[in-house]
Amino acid sequence: MRTFILAISVIAASGCTVQKVLVPTGGSRADGTIEMSYEFGEFETPEVDLQQGAIDAAKRCRAWGYSDAEPFGGTKSQCQRLGGMSGCARTLVTMQYQCVGANKPE
Secondary structure, eight states, rough: HHHHHHHHHHHHOOOOEEEOOOOOEEEEETTTTTEEEEEEEETEEEEOOOHHHHHHHHHHHHHHHHHHHEEOOOOEEEEEETTTTHHHHHHHEEEEEEEEEEOOOO
């Protein structure tokens, strides 16, 4: 019985890989910053399309009159729902992008 419980624990802890998409969750036109985020569950291993996230951030920047967007580098993780075996059942990961290029007034 102990071996069975251990096997189930290992399988549960290993999780599964899931595709995640960065979506806009904040930003400031005046500061030229865009926040792009995704969420994942405790037993998920997120696989994020960073290239698509950068394309979407650049689109938002171009709509504001900038020419492109560049990632600041790094991420910020925040527990959205406490619980589970790890202490956090749902995590929000946010990346920040800086709009670059001349901001052309409309």
